[in-house]
Amino acid sequence: YRRSDCVIVPRQRVNPAYSQMPLMTDQLCCIVCAQHPQFAEGLSLADYCAAEHVVREFADGRNLAMDAVHLHELGIERRAAVTVESFVLMPEFIVGTARIATVFQRQAQRFAQRFPLRIHPAPLAFPQAEQVLQWHPYQEHDPAMQWFRGLLLGQAALLDQPGT
Numbered sequence: 001y002r003r004s005d006c007v008i009v010p011r012q013r014v015n016p017a018y019s020q021m022p023l024m025t026d027q028l029c030c031i032v033c034a035q036h037p038q039f040a041e042g043l044s045l046a047d048y049c050a051a052e053h054v055v056r057e058f059a060d061g062r063n064l065a066m067d068a069v070h071l072h073e074l075g076i077e078r079r080a081a082v083t084v085e086s087f088v089l090m091p092e093f094i095v096g097t098a099r100i101a102t103v104f105q106r107q108a109q110r111f112a113q114r115f116p117l118r119i120h121p122a123p124l125a126f127p128q129a130e131q132v133l134q135w136h137p138y139q140e141h142d143p144a145m146q147w148f149r150g151l152l153l154g155q156a157a158l159l160d161q162p163g164t
Contacts, residue, residue, distance in 0.1 A: 006135040014132050023133045024156040026104040028126040034116040038098045043120040052081035054093045054101040067102040091115040
């Protein structure tokens with residue numbers, strides 16, 4: 001937080017020493033190529049485990065994404081065919097293939113507006129993802145940061161409205 005005015009982090013990574021407020025929740029789902037017939041009717045857990053996946057990893061090879069952590073806890077292995085450093089690159093490696101990517105529902109909906117993708121519910125129960133806004137306590141009463149936090153909360157509330 002030394003170089004950031006605020007951060008958005010998953011609930012599991014909240015630093016209790018910093019001020020915080022819930023921002024939004026989301027659910028994990030899967031994206032596949034809409035033109036590929038293999039997953040046209042849905043996605044079973046067997047399909048999910050057997051398929052090649054596009055996964056997000058940090059440059060140092062760590063995969064701390066919520067789906068990866070949950071799958072590891074369950075003892076489920078994925079076949080990572082492609083690793084990317086940003087979620088926004090995932091659709092590029094899904095289109096035209098039989099690969100799967102596990103992403104947040106909001107991301108999937110945005111991706112499907114730009115790419116020929118099909119969105120399927122995840123074939124296993126992932127925990128709901130809560131994103132939290134955090135900032136340093138010295139900024140608690142800063143008027144500009146109060147305004148900015150309010151703006152972020154307002155935008156997050158708009159995302160939770162039906163049809164968005």
